[in-house]
Amino acid sequence: MSAASTPSIPVHQLRVGMYVHLDVGWMSHPFPLSSFRIDSAEQIATIRSLGLAQVRWSPEKSLPAPDEAAEPPAGPPPAGGPSADAVAPAETAEQAAQRRRREALAAQRAALALCERQYGEAAREWRQSADLVVADPAGARERTEALSRALVDKMLGQHETCIRLLTMGAGDRAGAHALNVTIVSLLLGRLLGLGADEMTELGIGALLHDIGKLELPDRVRHPDDAFTSAETRLYREHVAHGVTHGRKMGLAAGALLVIAQHHEMADGSGFPQKLTAERMTQAARIVALVNRYDNLCNPLQPGRAVTPHEALSLIFAQGRQRFDATVLSSFIRMMGVYPPGSIVQLTDDRWAMVMTVNSARPLKPRVLVHDRKVPRDEALYLDLEREPSLGIRRSVRPQQLPPDALQYLAPATRVTYFFEAAPPPDDGAPEGAA
Numbered sequence: 278m279s280a281a282s283t284p285s286i287p288v289h290q291l292r293v294g295m296y297v298h299l300d301v302g303w304m305s306h307p308f309p310l311s312s313f314r315i316d317s318a319e320q321i322a323t324i325r326s327l328g329l330a331q332v333r334w335s336p337e338k339s340l341p342a343p344d345e346a347a348e349p350p351a352g353p354p355p356a357g358g359p360s361a362d363a364v365a366p367a368e369t370a371e372q373a374a375q376r377r378r379r380e381a382l383a384a385q386r387a388a389l390a391l392c393e394r395q396y397g398e399a400a401r402e403w404r405q406s407a408d409l410v411v412a413d414p415a416g417a418r419e420r421t422e423a424l425s426r427a428l429v430d431k432m433l434g435q436h437e438t439c440i441r442l443l444t445m446g447a448g449d450r451a452g453a454h455a456l457n458v459t460i461v462s463l464l465l466g467r468l469l470g471l472g473a474d475e476m477t478e479l480g481i482g483a484l485l486h487d488i489g490k491l492e493l494p495d496r497v498r499h500p501d502d503a504f505t506s507a508e509t510r511l512y513r514e515h516v517a518h519g520v521t522h523g524r525k526m527g528l529a530a531g532a533l534l535v536i537a538q539h540h541e542m543a544d545g546s547g548f549p550q551k552l553t554a555e556r557m558t559q560a561a562r563i564v565a566l567v568n569r570y571d572n573l574c575n576p577l578q579p580g581r582a583v584t585p586h587e588a589l590s591l592i593f594a595q596g597r598q599r600f601d602a603t604v605l606s607s608f609i610r611m612m613g614v615y616p617p618g619s620i621v622q623l624t625d626d627r628w629a630m631v632m633t634v635n636s637a638r639p640l641k642p643r644v645l646v647h648d649r650k651v652p653r654d655e656a657l658y659l660d661l662e663r664e665p666s667l668g669i670r671r672s673v674r675p676q677q678l679p680p681d682a683l684q685y686l687a688p689a690t691r692v693t694y695f696f697e698a699a700p701p702p703d704d705g706a707p708e709g710a711a
Contacts, residue, residue, distance in 0.1 A: 294340030298333040309434040418526040425480030437699035441633040442617035459483040482535025489519025542599040562601040585616035586672035613639030
Protein backbone atom coordinates (compact mmCIF):
# COMPACT_ATOMS: atom_id res chain seq x y z
CA MET A 278 0.00 0.00 0.00
CA SER A 279 1.46 3.37 -0.98
CA ALA A 280 1.73 6.33 1.37
CA ALA A 281 -0.94 8.14 -0.62
CA SER A 282 -3.46 5.32 -0.08
CA THR A 283 -2.63 4.63 3.57
CA PRO A 284 -5.36 6.09 5.84
CA SER A 285 -4.55 8.61 8.55
CA ILE A 286 -5.91 8.84 12.08
CA PRO A 287 -5.85 11.67 14.65
CA VAL A 288 -3.24 11.00 17.31
CA HIS A 289 -5.85 11.22 20.09
CA GLN A 290 -7.55 8.14 18.58
CA LEU A 291 -4.44 5.94 18.69
CA ARG A 292 -4.68 2.71 20.64
CA VAL A 293 -2.45 -0.23 21.46
CA GLY A 294 -2.29 -2.68 18.55
CA MET A 295 -2.36 -0.15 15.72
CA TYR A 296 0.43 -0.35 13.12
CA VAL A 297 1.51 3.23 12.48
CA HIS A 298 3.88 5.11 10.17
CA LEU A 299 5.65 8.22 11.46
CA ASP A 300 6.27 10.55 8.51
CA VAL A 301 8.89 12.63 10.26
CA GLY A 302 12.65 12.52 9.98
CA TRP A 303 14.44 9.58 11.51
CA MET A 304 16.16 11.97 13.91
CA SER A 305 12.81 13.36 15.06
CA HIS A 306 11.52 10.40 17.07
CA PRO A 307 13.08 7.90 19.48
CA PHE A 308 11.69 4.66 18.04
CA PRO A 309 14.00 2.10 16.39
CA LEU A 310 11.84 2.14 13.25
CA SER A 311 9.47 4.67 11.70
CA SER A 312 6.78 2.00 11.07
CA PHE A 313 5.75 -0.30 13.91
CA ARG A 314 2.87 -1.72 15.91
CA ILE A 315 2.04 0.19 19.09
CA ASP A 316 2.40 -2.09 22.10
CA SER A 317 2.07 0.26 25.08
CA ALA A 318 0.37 3.41 26.33
CA GLU A 319 3.83 4.92 26.79
CA GLN A 320 4.46 4.69 23.04
CA ILE A 321 1.17 6.48 22.39
CA ALA A 322 2.21 9.24 24.78
CA THR A 323 5.57 9.55 23.00
CA ILE A 324 3.88 9.83 19.59
CA ARG A 325 1.56 12.54 20.91
CA SER A 326 4.55 14.41 22.29
CA LEU A 327 5.96 14.77 18.75
CA GLY A 328 3.37 17.45 17.99
CA LEU A 329 1.71 15.57 15.13
CA ALA A 330 -2.02 16.07 14.53
CA GLN A 331 -2.41 12.71 12.80
CA VAL A 332 -0.37 9.73 11.63
CA ARG A 333 -0.77 7.14 8.89
CA TRP A 334 -1.69 3.62 9.92
CA SER A 335 -2.18 0.22 8.26
CA PRO A 336 -5.44 -1.46 9.38
CA GLU A 337 -4.42 -4.77 7.75
CA LYS A 338 -1.27 -4.94 9.92
CA SER A 339 -3.02 -3.80 13.10
CA LEU A 340 -4.47 -5.95 15.84
CA PRO A 341 -8.26 -5.63 16.19
CA ALA A 342 -9.77 -3.52 18.92
CA PRO A 343 -11.20 -5.54 21.82
CA ASP A 344 -14.79 -5.08 20.61
CA GLU A 345 -13.76 -6.12 17.08
CA ALA A 346 -11.98 -9.26 18.22
CA ALA A 347 -15.09 -11.05 19.47
CA GLU A 348 -16.01 -14.12 17.47
CA PRO A 349 -19.14 -13.73 15.30
CA PRO A 350 -22.04 -15.95 16.33
CA ALA A 351 -21.80 -19.46 14.95
CA GLY A 352 -24.43 -20.59 12.45
CA PRO A 353 -24.98 -21.58 8.86
CA PRO A 354 -24.38 -19.06 6.08
CA PRO A 355 -27.41 -17.03 4.96
CA ALA A 356 -29.87 -18.97 2.81
CA GLY A 357 -28.95 -18.82 -0.83
CA GLY A 358 -25.63 -17.14 -0.04
CA PRO A 359 -22.30 -18.59 -1.11
CA SER A 360 -20.18 -20.33 1.48
CA ALA A 361 -16.80 -18.91 2.47
CA ASP A 362 -15.13 -21.79 0.67
CA ALA A 363 -16.96 -20.95 -2.53
CA VAL A 364 -15.96 -17.27 -2.30
CA ALA A 365 -12.30 -17.92 -1.44
CA PRO A 366 -11.01 -21.25 -2.73
CA ALA A 367 -8.15 -22.78 -0.85
CA GLU A 368 -4.66 -21.66 -1.83
CA THR A 369 -2.61 -24.28 -3.65
CA ALA A 370 0.89 -25.13 -2.45
CA GLU A 371 2.38 -23.41 -5.51
CA GLN A 372 0.30 -20.27 -4.95
CA ALA A 373 1.31 -20.22 -1.29
CA ALA A 374 4.99 -20.49 -2.22
CA GLN A 375 4.63 -17.67 -4.75
CA ARG A 376 2.85 -15.50 -2.19
CA ARG A 377 5.53 -16.14 0.42
CA ARG A 378 8.22 -15.24 -2.08
CA ARG A 379 6.45 -11.97 -2.99
CA GLU A 380 6.07 -11.12 0.67
CA ALA A 381 9.73 -11.93 1.43
CA LEU A 382 10.93 -9.88 -1.54
CA ALA A 383 8.75 -6.93 -0.50
CA ALA A 384 10.09 -7.14 3.06
CA GLN A 385 13.68 -7.30 1.77
CA ARG A 386 13.17 -4.23 -0.42
CA ALA A 387 11.47 -2.35 2.39
CA ALA A 388 14.32 -3.12 4.81
CA LEU A 389 16.92 -1.89 2.32
CA ALA A 390 14.90 1.25 1.54
CA LEU A 391 14.58 2.00 5.26
CA CYS A 392 18.33 1.59 5.81
CA GLU A 393 19.15 3.79 2.84
CA ARG A 394 16.71 6.47 3.96
CA GLN A 395 18.10 6.48 7.49
CA TYR A 396 21.67 6.53 6.16
CA GLY A 397 20.83 9.46 3.90
CA GLU A 398 19.33 11.42 6.77
CA ALA A 399 22.33 10.70 9.00
CA ALA A 400 24.69 11.77 6.19
CA ARG A 401 22.85 15.06 5.73
CA GLU A 402 22.90 15.68 9.48
CA TRP A 403 26.65 15.00 9.60
CA ARG A 404 27.29 17.42 6.73
CA GLN A 405 25.23 20.15 8.37
CA SER A 406 27.11 19.63 11.63
CA ALA A 407 30.49 19.73 9.90
CA ASP A 408 29.56 22.92 8.09
CA LEU A 409 28.90 24.60 11.46
CA VAL A 410 32.17 23.63 13.17
CA VAL A 411 33.99 26.87 12.40
CA ALA A 412 31.11 29.37 12.33
CA ASP A 413 28.97 27.96 15.16
CA PRO A 414 30.91 25.49 17.34
CA ALA A 415 28.15 25.16 19.94
CA GLY A 416 25.55 24.48 17.24
CA ALA A 417 27.84 21.88 15.67
CA ARG A 418 28.21 20.16 19.05
CA GLU A 419 24.45 20.09 19.63
CA ARG A 420 23.74 18.59 16.21
CA THR A 421 26.52 16.01 16.52
CA GLU A 422 25.39 15.00 20.00
CA ALA A 423 21.81 14.61 18.73
CA LEU A 424 22.96 12.43 15.83
CA SER A 425 25.06 10.23 18.08
CA ARG A 426 22.24 9.85 20.62
CA ALA A 427 19.79 8.92 17.86
CA LEU A 428 22.11 6.26 16.48
CA VAL A 429 22.76 4.85 19.95
CA ASP A 430 19.08 4.87 20.94
CA LYS A 431 18.06 2.97 17.83
CA MET A 432 20.95 0.55 18.10
CA LEU A 433 20.30 -0.22 21.77
CA GLY A 434 16.57 -0.44 21.09
CA GLN A 435 17.08 -3.61 19.03
CA HIS A 436 17.67 -7.04 20.55
CA GLU A 437 20.11 -8.09 17.82
CA THR A 438 21.53 -6.09 14.96
CA CYS A 439 22.86 -6.79 11.51
CA ILE A 440 25.54 -4.77 9.84
CA ARG A 441 24.49 -4.46 6.25
CA LEU A 442 25.94 -3.33 2.96
CA LEU A 443 24.17 -0.46 1.23
CA THR A 444 23.85 -0.26 -2.54
CA MET A 445 23.20 3.48 -2.76
CA GLY A 446 25.77 6.11 -3.66
CA ALA A 447 27.76 7.10 -0.60
CA GLY A 448 27.87 10.86 -1.20
CA ASP A 449 30.98 12.84 -0.30
CA ARG A 450 33.97 10.83 0.87
CA ALA A 451 34.44 12.65 4.17
CA GLY A 452 30.86 12.05 5.26
CA ALA A 453 30.84 8.42 4.07
CA HIS A 454 34.07 7.71 5.97
CA ALA A 455 32.80 9.40 9.15
CA LEU A 456 29.56 7.42 9.09
CA ASN A 457 31.23 4.10 8.27
CA VAL A 458 33.64 4.53 11.17
CA THR A 459 30.84 5.64 13.48
CA ILE A 460 28.38 2.85 12.66
CA VAL A 461 30.94 0.06 12.94
CA SER A 462 32.53 1.59 16.06
CA LEU A 463 29.15 1.83 17.80
CA LEU A 464 28.27 -1.77 16.93
CA LEU A 465 31.64 -2.83 18.29
CA GLY A 466 31.18 -0.72 21.40
CA ARG A 467 27.84 -2.39 22.00
CA LEU A 468 29.42 -5.83 21.63
CA LEU A 469 32.10 -4.84 24.14
CA GLY A 470 29.44 -3.85 26.67
CA LEU A 471 29.71 -0.05 26.67
CA GLY A 472 26.86 1.79 28.38
CA ALA A 473 24.58 4.31 26.66
CA ASP A 474 26.58 7.37 27.80
CA GLU A 475 29.88 5.79 26.79
CA MET A 476 28.38 4.83 23.45
CA THR A 477 27.18 8.39 22.85
CA GLU A 478 30.65 9.86 23.51
CA LEU A 479 32.17 7.16 21.29
CA GLY A 480 29.73 8.14 18.54
CA ILE A 481 30.52 11.85 18.85
CA GLY A 482 34.26 11.21 18.73
CA ALA A 483 33.90 8.88 15.74
CA LEU A 484 31.71 11.33 13.83
CA LEU A 485 34.27 14.09 14.37
CA HIS A 486 37.54 12.13 14.40
CA ASP A 487 38.77 13.75 11.16
CA ILE A 488 37.26 17.19 11.68
CA GLY A 489 40.74 18.72 11.95
CA LYS A 490 41.21 18.10 8.22
CA LEU A 491 39.12 21.22 7.65
CA GLU A 492 42.33 23.14 8.32
CA LEU A 493 44.46 21.22 5.80
CA PRO A 494 45.03 21.91 2.10
CA ASP A 495 43.22 19.38 -0.09
CA ARG A 496 46.48 17.83 -1.28
CA VAL A 497 47.43 16.55 2.20
CA ARG A 498 44.04 15.52 3.60
CA HIS A 499 44.70 11.87 2.81
CA PRO A 500 48.02 10.10 3.46
CA ASP A 501 50.08 9.13 0.44
CA ASP A 502 53.26 7.07 0.15
CA ALA A 503 54.64 9.85 -2.05
CA PHE A 504 54.39 12.48 0.70
CA THR A 505 57.54 14.38 1.56
CA SER A 506 58.47 14.54 5.25
CA ALA A 507 57.03 18.08 5.35
CA GLU A 508 53.73 16.91 3.85
CA THR A 509 53.56 14.03 6.32
CA ARG A 510 54.03 16.46 9.23
CA LEU A 511 51.34 18.72 7.80
CA TYR A 512 48.92 15.80 7.40
CA ARG A 513 49.49 14.65 10.97
CA GLU A 514 48.59 18.10 12.28
CA HIS A 515 44.94 17.34 11.59
CA VAL A 516 44.79 15.59 14.97
CA ALA A 517 45.80 18.75 16.87
CA HIS A 518 43.45 20.85 14.73
CA GLY A 519 40.64 18.43 15.53
CA VAL A 520 41.26 18.70 19.28
CA THR A 521 41.24 22.49 19.01
CA HIS A 522 37.91 22.42 17.21
CA GLY A 523 36.55 19.93 19.74
CA ARG A 524 37.48 22.18 22.65
CA LYS A 525 35.83 25.18 20.98
CA MET A 526 32.71 23.06 20.53
CA GLY A 527 32.76 22.12 24.21
CA LEU A 528 32.89 18.36 23.61
CA ALA A 529 32.96 15.96 26.54
CA ALA A 530 36.35 14.53 27.51
CA GLY A 531 35.59 11.06 26.13
CA ALA A 532 34.82 12.41 22.65
CA LEU A 533 37.87 14.71 22.72
CA LEU A 534 40.16 11.79 23.54
CA VAL A 535 38.82 9.82 20.57
CA ILE A 536 39.79 12.72 18.28
CA ALA A 537 43.18 13.07 19.99
CA GLN A 538 44.04 9.35 19.92
CA HIS A 539 42.43 7.90 16.78
CA HIS A 540 45.85 7.53 15.09
CA GLU A 541 47.64 6.09 18.12
CA MET A 542 48.55 2.40 18.05
CA ALA A 543 48.66 -0.20 20.81
CA ASP A 544 52.39 -0.80 20.27
CA GLY A 545 53.30 2.90 20.44
CA SER A 546 53.90 3.25 16.68
CA GLY A 547 51.10 5.74 16.08
CA PHE A 548 50.95 9.52 16.25
CA PRO A 549 51.03 12.23 17.50
CA GLN A 550 52.08 11.09 21.00
CA LYS A 551 53.14 7.45 20.37
CA LEU A 552 50.82 6.22 23.10
CA THR A 553 50.57 2.52 23.92
CA ALA A 554 47.27 0.73 24.48
CA GLU A 555 47.40 1.25 28.26
CA ARG A 556 47.33 5.02 27.78
CA MET A 557 44.54 5.05 25.20
CA THR A 558 40.86 5.07 26.06
CA GLN A 559 38.80 2.08 25.02
CA ALA A 560 36.76 4.28 22.68
CA ALA A 561 39.94 5.51 20.99
CA ARG A 562 41.22 1.93 20.60
CA ILE A 563 37.94 1.05 18.89
CA VAL A 564 38.03 3.99 16.48
CA ALA A 565 41.71 3.49 15.66
CA LEU A 566 40.95 -0.05 14.46
CA VAL A 567 37.77 0.76 12.55
CA ASN A 568 39.40 3.81 10.96
CA ARG A 569 42.18 1.60 9.61
CA TYR A 570 39.69 -0.95 8.30
CA ASP A 571 37.65 1.64 6.42
CA ASN A 572 40.74 3.30 4.96
CA LEU A 573 41.82 -0.08 3.55
CA CYS A 574 38.40 -0.73 2.00
CA ASN A 575 37.83 2.83 0.81
CA PRO A 576 41.14 4.57 -0.02
CA LEU A 577 41.30 7.86 -1.86
CA GLN A 578 42.29 6.00 -5.04
CA PRO A 579 39.68 3.24 -5.65
CA GLY A 580 42.21 1.15 -7.56
CA ARG A 581 44.12 0.58 -4.32
CA ALA A 582 41.07 -0.70 -2.42
CA VAL A 583 41.10 -4.17 -0.92
CA THR A 584 38.01 -6.26 -0.29
CA PRO A 585 36.50 -6.32 3.22
CA HIS A 586 37.74 -9.89 3.65
CA GLU A 587 41.26 -8.85 2.59
CA ALA A 588 41.17 -5.82 4.90
CA LEU A 589 40.31 -8.05 7.85
CA SER A 590 43.06 -10.50 6.92
CA LEU A 591 45.65 -7.74 6.51
CA ILE A 592 44.83 -6.19 9.86
CA PHE A 593 45.08 -9.54 11.59
CA ALA A 594 48.24 -10.70 9.82
CA GLN A 595 50.23 -7.47 9.64
CA GLY A 596 48.86 -5.22 12.31
CA ARG A 597 47.60 -7.29 15.20
CA GLN A 598 50.35 -5.91 17.45
CA ARG A 599 49.18 -2.41 16.59
CA PHE A 600 45.65 -2.90 17.89
CA ASP A 601 44.18 -3.83 21.24
CA ALA A 602 43.84 -7.63 21.30
CA THR A 603 40.38 -7.65 22.90
CA VAL A 604 39.05 -5.02 20.53
CA LEU A 605 40.52 -6.80 17.50
CA SER A 606 39.14 -10.24 18.41
CA SER A 607 35.70 -8.73 19.09
CA PHE A 608 35.84 -6.87 15.77
CA ILE A 609 36.62 -10.06 13.84
CA ARG A 610 33.90 -11.93 15.71
CA MET A 611 31.38 -9.18 14.91
CA MET A 612 32.22 -8.74 11.24
CA GLY A 613 32.58 -12.44 10.51
CA VAL A 614 35.33 -13.91 8.40
CA TYR A 615 33.59 -12.44 5.37
CA PRO A 616 32.31 -8.93 6.20
CA PRO A 617 29.50 -7.33 4.18
CA GLY A 618 30.76 -6.39 0.73
CA SER A 619 32.96 -9.48 0.41
CA ILE A 620 32.71 -11.35 -2.90
CA VAL A 621 32.72 -15.09 -2.28
CA GLN A 622 32.37 -18.47 -3.91
CA LEU A 623 29.96 -20.82 -2.17
CA THR A 624 30.66 -24.48 -1.58
CA ASP A 625 28.30 -25.34 -4.48
CA ASP A 626 30.53 -23.15 -6.73
CA ARG A 627 28.04 -20.28 -7.13
CA TRP A 628 29.27 -16.68 -6.83
CA ALA A 629 27.77 -14.39 -4.21
CA MET A 630 28.18 -11.10 -2.37
CA VAL A 631 27.80 -10.87 1.40
CA MET A 632 25.01 -8.40 2.15
CA THR A 633 24.34 -8.63 5.90
CA VAL A 634 26.09 -10.11 8.92
CA ASN A 635 24.33 -10.68 12.22
CA SER A 636 26.78 -9.68 14.95
CA ALA A 637 25.40 -12.48 17.14
CA ARG A 638 25.72 -15.15 14.42
CA PRO A 639 28.55 -13.92 12.17
CA LEU A 640 29.55 -17.19 10.50
CA LYS A 641 26.29 -17.48 8.58
CA PRO A 642 25.70 -14.24 6.67
CA ARG A 643 23.00 -13.44 4.14
CA VAL A 644 24.28 -13.33 0.59
CA LEU A 645 23.12 -12.20 -2.84
CA VAL A 646 23.70 -15.17 -5.15
CA HIS A 647 24.36 -14.93 -8.87
CA ASP A 648 21.52 -16.79 -10.59
CA ARG A 649 20.98 -16.41 -14.35
CA LYS A 650 17.38 -17.59 -13.99
CA VAL A 651 16.38 -14.83 -11.54
CA PRO A 652 16.58 -11.09 -12.42
CA ARG A 653 18.84 -9.30 -9.96
CA ASP A 654 16.07 -7.01 -8.67
CA GLU A 655 13.97 -10.10 -7.86
CA ALA A 656 16.74 -12.05 -6.12
CA LEU A 657 16.16 -12.95 -2.48
CA TYR A 658 19.13 -12.97 -0.15
CA LEU A 659 20.13 -16.50 0.79
CA ASP A 660 20.39 -16.97 4.55
CA LEU A 661 23.28 -19.38 5.07
CA GLU A 662 22.08 -20.02 8.60
CA ARG A 663 19.10 -21.83 7.11
CA GLU A 664 21.28 -23.82 4.71
CA PRO A 665 23.37 -26.19 6.90
CA SER A 666 24.82 -27.99 3.88
CA LEU A 667 25.99 -24.77 2.20
CA GLY A 668 28.84 -22.47 3.16
CA ILE A 669 31.51 -20.15 1.83
CA ARG A 670 34.52 -21.72 0.14
CA ARG A 671 36.69 -18.66 -0.47
CA SER A 672 36.80 -14.93 -0.98
CA VAL A 673 37.66 -13.48 -4.39
CA ARG A 674 38.36 -10.05 -5.80
CA PRO A 675 35.69 -8.60 -8.10
CA GLN A 676 38.12 -8.80 -11.04
CA GLN A 677 38.18 -12.60 -10.65
CA LEU A 678 34.46 -12.95 -11.33
CA PRO A 679 33.14 -14.08 -14.70
CA PRO A 680 31.71 -11.05 -16.59
CA ASP A 681 28.07 -12.08 -16.13
CA ALA A 682 28.53 -12.61 -12.37
CA LEU A 683 30.35 -9.28 -12.03
CA GLN A 684 27.51 -7.47 -13.81
CA TYR A 685 24.89 -9.27 -11.71
CA LEU A 686 26.47 -8.76 -8.29
CA ALA A 687 27.61 -5.23 -9.23
CA PRO A 688 29.94 -4.55 -6.28
CA ALA A 689 30.12 -0.82 -5.55
CA THR A 690 33.41 1.07 -5.69
CA ARG A 691 32.81 2.22 -2.10
CA VAL A 692 31.85 -0.08 0.76
CA THR A 693 29.11 1.65 2.75
CA TYR A 694 27.61 0.23 5.95
CA PHE A 695 24.55 0.81 8.09
CA PHE A 696 22.69 -1.32 10.64
CA GLU A 697 19.25 -2.83 11.02
CA ALA A 698 17.31 -5.11 13.34
CA ALA A 699 18.34 -8.71 12.80
CA PRO A 700 15.66 -11.07 11.51
CA PRO A 701 14.91 -14.15 13.60
CA PRO A 702 16.95 -17.28 12.80
CA ASP A 703 14.02 -18.74 10.86
CA ASP A 704 11.87 -15.96 9.49
CA GLY A 705 9.73 -18.05 7.22
CA ALA A 706 11.42 -17.09 3.98
CA PRO A 707 10.59 -19.45 1.16
CA GLU A 708 12.97 -22.33 0.65
CA GLY A 709 15.47 -21.91 -2.14
CA ALA A 710 15.12 -18.14 -1.76
CA ALA A 711 18.09 -17.50 -3.95
